[in-house]
Amino acid sequence: MKSLFIQDTLSKIGETVTLYGWADTIRDHKKVIFIDLRDSTGIIQTVGTEDIGKKMAGVSVEDVIAVTGLIKKRPDNMVNDKSSLGSIELEASDINIISHAAPLPFDISKESLDLTLPVLLDNRSLTLRHPKIREIFKVQETIIDAFRRACKAKHFTEFQAPVIIPEVAEGGAEVFEVKYFGHKAFLSQSPQFYKQIMITIFERVFTVNKTLRAEPSVTTRHLTEATTLDAELGFIDSWTELMDMAEYVIKYLCDAVKKENILALGLYTVDMPDTSLPIPRLKLREGQEIIFKRTGRDNRAEPDLEPEDERELCRWAQEEHGINMVFVTHYPVAKRPFYTFEDSEDPGYTLSFDLLGFGLEWLTGGQRIHDYETLMKKAQDRGMNMEKIELYLQAFRYGMPPEGGFSFGSERIVMGLLGLQNVREASLFPRDMERIDVHLPSLK
């Protein structure tokens, strides 16, 4: 089993080692041949001359190879400052081709891949190998793992929410249907009902899920499959505590990326937020007023924000509060699911919030109705199938504390922080109306 990764070779100067990886680039100068060897941790230059050089000439780009040789410091005038391992090289004494690669459809050794999105995705198994693309998913890994760590530090228990559900939680039309042994079933758009049930077991819970939405739109912000980070907490005194918790979590995530994704942050132009600053909080109507004053665009009668509104409010937050995030609260009752708590001091509006970050909706959350009778009435009014949501209702029938929670979209956070143009770039295998790995309309 491989025991030495390329990033760890800096400490091996003067030693003979065998390194395993992919031939990233090959420069054949006839008398001497250079192969940049790439593994998941870094790239190192290998050099071959004479017999071993001849053997190395048989290597193609992306071949899987094992190179044995001496790790040497490069002469000062040969140091490559652009690479973290640019001060060393491996003087090859043996090379072994483990697995041959077919000729590539395009060069993937450039600093940035300049490909259209369809080409990027049609060749996903190849394009993911590019360090700049690969590092997007190291950032996603950090975001998801840091979410779990942030929650655990605050007494949250992780639970597993189901994918197949008997009834649609949010009553929306954008739901996938599954044939289930002759019954009608659906794919979960959110673990909402289950995280609320789990409040009565663990009080504070979190769950990481694929949520599935039959989004009929092809925008730069929507996926049919997204990895969402959900938390829910009971025994709150005020709904503002939910925003406090969400603010703690998002700052924890940003700090984790700062600390753990040095490589990614070096490859992208990232302006990481100053997490010592508070995130401003605005009612939707206040936000619309700000947009009107700043741009003249009058969406003050709208029940929701448009993408350009979200970007404008983030610009405002950056300019006025020094942080590229803002909580928007008090969405109208009609725009939120039946279980959302109405503000008794501001009737018609809910104790709900979105967190906008870097111009995108990153999170949605709010306080939920915890009184059984009120919830029953609201569910019936929205036409829910009460028999199918029995387990949900049961949790309230037998005593539910005041509670609420929130849900982050992990791809949206990664997209925002790294400044990606399309959320599909932040998903390893993005699914949309026209794509499940392959472009569906192109299939024979």
Added chain:
Amino acid sequence: MKSLFIQDTLSKIGETVTLYGWADTIRDHKKVIFIDLRDSTGIIQTVGTEDIGKKMAGVSVEDVIAVTGLIKKRPDNMVNDKSSLGSIELEASDINIISHAAPLPFDISKESLDLTLPVLLDNRSLTLRHPKIREIFKVQETIIDAFRRACKAKHFTEFQAPVIIPEVAEGGAEVFEVKYFGHKAFLSQSPQFYKQIMITIFERVFTVNKTLRAEPSVTTRHLTEATTLDAELGFIDSWTELMDMAEYVIKYLCDAVKKENILALGLYTVDMPDTSLPIPRLKLREGQEIIFKRTGRDNRAEPDLEPEDERELCRWAQEEHGINMVFVTHYPVAKRPFYTFEDSEDPGYTLSFDLLGFGLEWLTGGQRIHDYETLMKKAQDRGMNMEKIELYLQAFRYGMPPEGGFSFGSERIVMGLLGLQNVREASLFPRDMERIDVHLPSLK
């Protein structure tokens, strides 16, 4: 927001505190009333007399309440040794009913719930509140989190595998179909293809997923939705390294449960494995021979093990090797997916393995074919739709190292360790042919 959990009250003797939770049991002795208050961390006895006693008499079982009072040491003759907080009680000075509970369909305050499986599941949101049932899912949480920690400690990267897939990885019939914008799509039975692709990006990967199988059988071991723990690693020298890694991981999980689930281990009769002992490894044929010799049952011509065989081999491992686990290797080529590596030294049999634990199949794994041409031929022979699995094939076309991996079923491990009778007990919201939260055939 609640800041004091019941488990932390032992250090609050002599202090006046407010505790939040559920009324677990109520004993009304007229002049004095006792309410056992339960939260997610423990149970404490609260005592009320005079006016506060009268107020406490209005509480029903499972009401959500806040009780304020003094934490006191109990007199020696009143100490309850069965409870971790049995040496203290809260002398109530105020009580507040936050949320009323309807009368319960059965008593949930007993030490063990003696309910049939359908009743247990029809009332899942209530029965999960029982500490003995709740703790099952603290064990599941540990198993899943420890899996991630075990992998991270060995240079694995976590990735997100998709749920909706264009083609069935294992060619089986037991797959759920999804209506996908007029196209045919399926629910993932395994992240197999994706974890193999990810080898070429991160070399060692792991992923935690819901895997979905349209199991038409109603056994005690099958769920249609399970939480599986997958790992895959590249640059192996031998397929036995995969078993070494799987053995390291399962022992890590068992050790984590021993350390982190004291409460659960006290509630169940658990014989945790001695992880200092090696797990024996047998070829399937050797295992069948052992079964024949021990029981006279002759399954030596069968291509797979029956449930009773799995139990027998675990008994053998316990008796002969002191550990309730055994690796069974070399399943026939025809019984394994097309990508499984054939043993050149034992033609017709694969370099694959199952790990049996506590009488159950806990894990399946093996080396995969990494040569593009060989894989193409095998996939074609099994009738795979080559166009739909293009991203999978692409990963091999452009250079794949020798690799393999394994997949654990988290519910099966929990079931085995805690000695549960049915895997449904180890799933928060188990799904089977007849149930998605509610019993489907009973719906009007």
